[in-house]
Amino acid sequence: MSKPAVVAHGGAGPGPMRQDNLEKAVEKAANILRLGGNALEAAVEACVILEDDPVFNAGTGSVIRTDGSVLTDASIQTGDGRIGFVIAMEETPNPIRVAADLLDEEINGLTSAGARLWADQRGHLRADVEGRLPEGQIGDLDAEITGDTIGVIARDSSGMIVVATSTGGCSFRPPGRVGDVPLPGSGFWAEDGLAVAATGIGEAITRALLSNRVYERIKNKNTSLEDSMEWGINTLIPPEHSVGLIALGPTGPGIGVANTDMPWATWEASSSD
Numbered sequence: 001m002s003k004p005a006v007v008a009h010g011g012a013g014p015g016p017m018r019q020d021n022l023e024k025a026v027e028k029a030a031n032i033l034r035l036g037g038n039a040l041e042a043a044v045e046a047c048v049i050l051e052d053d054p055v056f057n058a059g060t061g062s063v064i065r066t067d068g069s070v071l072t073d074a075s076i077q078t079g080d081g082r083i084g085f086v087i088a089m090e091e092t093p094n095p096i097r098v099a100a101d102l103l104d105e106e107i108n109g110l111t112s113a114g115a116r117l118w119a120d121q122r123g124h125l126r127a128d129v130e131g132r133l134p135e136g137q138i139g140d141l142d143a144e145i146t147g148d149t150i151g152v153i154a155r156d157s158s159g160m161i162v163v164a165t166s167t168g169g170c171s172f173r174p175p176g177r178v179g180d181v182p183l184p185g186s187g188f189w190a191e192d193g194l195a196v197a198a199t200g201i202g203e204a205i206t207r208a209l210l211s212n213r214v215y216e217r218i219k220n221k222n223t224s225l226e227d228s229m230e231w232g233i234n235t236l237i238p239p240e241h242s243v244g245l246i247a248l249g250p251t252g253p254g255i256g257v258a259n260t261d262m263p264w265a266t267w268e269a270s271s272s273d
Contacts, residue, residue, distance in 0.1 A: 002159040003269045004033035007254020008046060008152040010056055010263040012200035012244040018055055019263045025049040029154050030267045040078060040100070042154040043164040047074075047096040050150040051166050054132065058150045059093045062131045062168020067175045070131035071112075072168055073182045074099040077190040079161040085182035087111040088175070089119070091126045096166045098124050099182075109182065131168065149181050151188070151197035153248040161248060163188045163195040170202055180205035185212035193250035194218060196229075199262065200243030208236035214245060225249060229257035 006029040010022045029046035033039075051059025051072075062070050074095035075085035084102030086095050088111055098119045102108060110118050120126060151165040165188050167181040179202025180187035188197045189211040196211040196218075205211075214232040217223060223231070229245040237243045237259070244258030256264030 001157055002155060002250065004030075004157050005155045005248060005253055005266070005268040006030055006033065006042060006046065006152065007246045007248050007256065007266040008050070008264065009150065009197070009199055009244060009246045009256055010050070011149055012242045012258055012260050012262050019265065021053050021055055022050070022263050022265050025152065026265045026267050029152065033154065033156055033269065037156070038158070039154040039156040039160045039162040040103075042156065043076070043152045043162040044096055044100050046152040046154070047150065047164040047166055048094055050152070051094050051096060056150050057168045058166040059095070059168070060129060062129060063170070064131045064133055065169060065173055065175050065177075069175050070129045070168065071175060072129065072166070073179070074164070074166040075182045075184070075188050076100050076103065076162065076164045077184065077188055077195070078103065079190050079193055079195065081191065083108045083184055085109040085184070086115045087178055087182045089115050091128060092116065092119065092124070093127055093129050094125060096164055100164075149187065149199040151199060151246060153190070153195045153197060153246060153254060155193075155248055155250070159193055159250060161190055161193055161195045161250070163190040163197050165197050179203070180210075185209045187211060189215045191215065192219070194247070196245060196247045198243065198245050200258075200260070201241040204237050204241040205243060208232070210236060210243070210245070214247070218247070218249070225255040226257055229255065233257060233259050
């Protein structure tokens with residue numbers, strides 16, 4: 001029997017001012033796991049809390065793109081190999097719920113109008129997402145990644161592990177741009193009781209296939225979560241790009257590592273839970 005655990009991040013760059021908001025999502029997941037819920041439910045519901053919180057660039061708080069649109073992406077993967085992801089969805093404040101519904105489908109991913117139509121057919125909320133203006137000025141790298149992605153990894157008592165990520169995209173990006181969040185191996189990877197999720201400059205993360213390569217290093221080199229995440233950021237990512245990672249294995253608490261000020265929080269069940 002495994003000890004349930006959760007780890008979550010609030011994006012590369014926002015810093016400690018969003019820590020309390022992040023803790024609420026972790027506590028939601030922890031309560032689900034304490035009551036015997038599974039990792040899938042815990043990860044999704046924690047992710048929804050972050051999507052509903054306008055301080056994060058995901059769901060409700062997604063940044064407005066250069067054409068004035070607000071488009072949301074999300075992804076989810078279970079340790080037994082199921083994947084669901086959605087890209088560039090309009091009028092979708094909780095894309096993680098749509099992504100989760102793809103886990104048991106023959107297809108893995110959907111995009112734009114087709115994704116929204118599929119969500120409508122399954123009763124997912126369609127609602128205007130007002131979004132918010134990006135912070136800083138065009139060309140200011142720190143502003144571009146502020147509040148970037150949110151991510152949650154949960155492990156339940158059966159040992160099942162689930163990673164869920166969501167974003168409104170990167171500031172000052174065009175409507176067709178796809179970042180790392182919905183791309184398997186880039187923004188997320190989960191398999192065999194181990195999961196990794198990334199946040200930061202999506203193009204750098206995608207080029208590095210960062211989440212999968214960190215996952216493979218932990219598995220194949222038998223290195224710690226922290227050492228492997230530091231290796232990934234310091235070796236695979238150019239130093240001028242702000243990037244962070246969270247990871248959770250089959251035992252122990254989750255870990256967060258970043259080359260910038262990334263809010264992250266973790267919880268692991270104790271003997272009294």
